[in-house]
Amino acid sequence: MQTQATSPSAALAAAAAVTPDASRSMALLGRIAKGWGQRAQVKQRELDLAYDASRPDFLESLLPFHLHPLYESLDERTKGRILSCGWLIYNEKTVAIELDIVSPACHDILYENVPGLDTEWAKEIVCETLVDEAYHLLLVKNANRLTREVRDLSHIRIPQFALVRQMQEEQARHTPAWAPMLVRLSTAVVSEIFISDYLHQLSEEESIQPLNRATVAAHRHDELAHSKIFAELTRAFFQALSSSQKSFFAETLPKSIHWFADKELDLWLDVLKQLGVGQAGTIIEDSRQINQVALERVDYSGVIQLAEDVGILDTREGRSAFSHAGLI
Template sequence: MLHRIAEGWMKRAKVRREPVELDFDPTQADFLEKLLPFCEHPRFQSLSPNDRQKILSCGWLIYNEKTVAIETAIVTPSCNDALAGQIPGLGGDTFRHIICETLVDEAYHLLLVENANRLTRFHRDLGHIRVPTFNLVRFMEMEQAGYSEPWQRILIQLATSVVSEIFVSDYLHQLSDCQDIQPMNRATVAAHRHDELAHSKIFTLLAEAFYPALSPVEKAFFAEILPKPIAWFADMELDVWESVLQQLQIPGAASIIADCRPLNANAALRVDYSGVTELARNLGVLDTACGQDGFLALGIAA
């Protein structure tokens, strides 16, 4: 299956096809209001149309910056670990071939979203907005910092990569066929998702290859870690939003975010995690006490 996916890259990959049109339509909204974590908050609803438009534009910037974080801080390092021979079971030519193709895809996705954000910042006068580190990355790095062995940190990175690649297609689907937003934005996300549908399958197959090659101790560790990125990915990133709202000088920004924090308590239960639990079941992770305990800790009766 991996060989067939690799052989189809020349025809499938968006980097090999027509470039995305980057025409900006200032009359169109840049983002979907329903995707804002505070969309129903009375203070947000009472803001001026100008403030709400700026927040929607920043929603698009944040959406893209999270994509950048996933590609650069999570997925690419795992691909590099595999190419460096740091991940058991992924040393064959087919694995190296498809990992190199994936890295090319990810580099192109960075170009896509950076171009879109550059134009959005210019046309919406948002060049001053800075997006801080996402919890998805911060939580992964905090988990890694709790362990001293390099193989533990590599497996934490790898678990986060696998879960992120399973989730990212649905994450992108929210905008990829939406007719109510900027055409440039929709086209950018659709192009990205086209590749990520293949990446989700690729990383699932890679997991099925490397997990059996792990030692018993490594398997137990991976089984314990695998569920954690579900909650990290599903986090509402309220710290990021609080910073951005303050940069926009939105009245009552701190209050809006404070009121939303209780909604973030059970983040993992707000996403469709069936792809991760199916993988865990196929790998045998759910046959282990570590795996079962890890999912139950998130409230997931896998």
């Protein structure tokens, strides 16, 4: 037997012989894995742009309260500090996604805890993804350090994200030993499919700080590949789950979409208070009444397509979970 000597690409070729779907999926993952050396941002030259303090750090339309009259009536200096905090929060959300959601899900795959993904080809692409994510941490932590320094915001503390808190509460709610792993995997799949959309607008925004735009564009470049990777990994593991695990995953996926789309208003209330914004409570409470979850701000068609492709929407539990969540 040549098991030990088999390279990931040979293992890929062997696995590809299984079914036409598996073959298509693995061929795509094989191409993505092969292109990593050329594509990955960690292999490119580092960003070398000067900080232009005259430009805003963030886009006003991305603040969940930007149309509130009390926000509109604030002075320009305070608005500028709120925008800089918007940028800090945006980057810290990336950190939370990488550290609390995607990396642990990748570790589960490497520890062979995920059925259907205990193969060399899956591990190869997951290792590449982990390297990318570590580089994204470096990118956004550097960006935040610089922003805090230039804008005098070192004292601002960013509390826990509702995205992570809700995922952890759901993990604690279920007894089967595999449940917490599947909750995190579902949230990782949704995050990895959504994050390139989350990064899209800022990656092309000419009006903001050029360094911030370049940071987001570099991150998004990798995430465009990650969204394909996680969609294909899902096709591979979903078929290997037991029927109760399939139902559980189908019910968790729409919840993960809601957690990702949460406007993080509690976190914003905390930060606005730290900035000394008067009537922060009114601004946030009014915004809460409009909508806690901004489904219109995320394009969830990719997750719906995936759910359809793997057969989740053909099951009664899957259809009712997605329809109950207002997604279909």
